[in-house]
Every structure is written in structure tokens, then in C-alpha cells.
Amino acid sequence: MKRLFALLTLIAVTSCSVVDDAFESEEPQVYTDAVVESFESNLPLADGYNYGYNSEILNFQYFYNEEYAYWGGFAQASLYDMEDGSFLNQYSVFNSDPASGDAYILFYYDEYNEPCDILCRYFGSYQFTTVRLNLTTYTYMSITDEDCNNFARVFGDGDYLKVSFTALLKDKVEGVTVDCYVVDYRDGKRYVADNWATFDISALAGELWGVRVRIETTDVGDWGANTPLYICMDDLTYTYTITK
Secondary structure: HHHHHOOOOHHOOOOOOOOOOOOOOOOEEEEEEEEOOOOOOOOHHHHHHHEEEEEEOOOOOEEEEEEOOOEEEEEEOOOOOOOOOHHHOOOOOOOOHHHHOOOOOEEEEEOOOOOOOEEEEEEEEEEEEEEEEHHHHHHHHHHOOOOOOOOOOOOOOOOHHHHHEEEOOHHHOEEEEEEEEEEEOOHOOOOEOOOOOOOOOOOOOEHHHHEEEEEEEEEOOOOOEEEEEEEEEEEEEEEEEOOO
């Protein structure tokens, strides 16, 4: 399935959703606040997921290609099936802890189309602090169960799955990057994020346009990554000073 997606996306390059200007004001004012994005609005979700997500401050981009029923970027989700490790269960988080809340943000990293970013709806000063990350069931099973699918292999010594957050400066120029290892088999470790884990992303600070997310695996073949490049996010914390 991953190879089929690779061929389709090489044929049909798709653009991400764009930020709107719904909050522009004729008399700009300065606002400062601290936020925890918990992604609990717009619930319940009819299918357990919904592409994209907007808060008052942030826009989580996505694309959807109707011709090939193919998507990438961010989706709000509230699915908790920990049994089905197939592609048909691509929107579920591998976690049943009710303390995590009813919803989260799912990110699918598509290597073949233009990036879908977390964009700040107002240019200003931002300090991102922490984010909680977890694997999807599809990804978890792909790296731990040799019978899960025909493409990904079970991780062994030296393997990792890394989520990288990059600060976007003016005009989306890339700044500092923070790497978060959600699976880490390097140097004798056997760490797998099979629960919500909090990661420090406080290096993402300054006058920002947004944040770019990428996912990297050591299981790579002729058509790119074999590991399903999904990650679940919750409780994204940040402070801001903006003019709107």
C-alpha cells in the first residue's frame, strides 16, 4: 500500500490548506496568553476523525486528493482501536488511557508532496514549550509485529523513528529543529512510545510563522519509508504575544 501511495503522489502533487484571515481587526491590539491545545473542540467526530484543525491561534494544514482518496498533513481524531494493525486503522492512537482526553491531532508525513505545517494565524512572538506524542496503532504494529504488513520490518538494533519540529521564520524560512525519538533502538535502548510521552520543544521560540513537522525512520526501501509515518500529538503548550 505504501508503494502504491508513492506512485500516486508522484503523479498528483497536492497543495495543503491555507490560513484564513477571519480574525483580522481594523484596530490592531496586542495580546499575550499561555495556551494548551488539547484538540477537544468540534466533538464528537462523525467518523472518528476530521481532516485539518483550526484553533484561534494555530492552523493545522492538510491536503486531500479526491481522485485517489489520499491525504497528508493533520487530522483531528478520537479513535482508540489498539487491536487492528492494518492500514484500515490508520487514524487510531495506540493508547486507551482516558486521561489523554477524547481527541488528539494525528499527523501523516507525506514525503512526496509539499509540507503541511502548523501555521500561526498571526505573526508575533511565540514560545512553544512541550508536546505529548504517541504512536498510531498502525505504526506501532508495523515496527513490533513481523506479521503486520508486507512492507515494514520489525525494528532491531540501531533503528529509530524520529519526529522533528522545525521553527518557521518569516516567509517560512526554516530555523532551529528539535528532534523527538518516539522509537529508539540505538545504543542498546529499546524505547517505544506506547503511551503518551511529553517532549521538550522549548527551542522553538521567537518571531515565528509556524512549525514544520517531519518524521524519519531507519526502515527505508526503494520507494522511501517502509514504516508508516504517522504520529499522534496532544497538549501542545505555548505562549504568545501577537497583534491582531
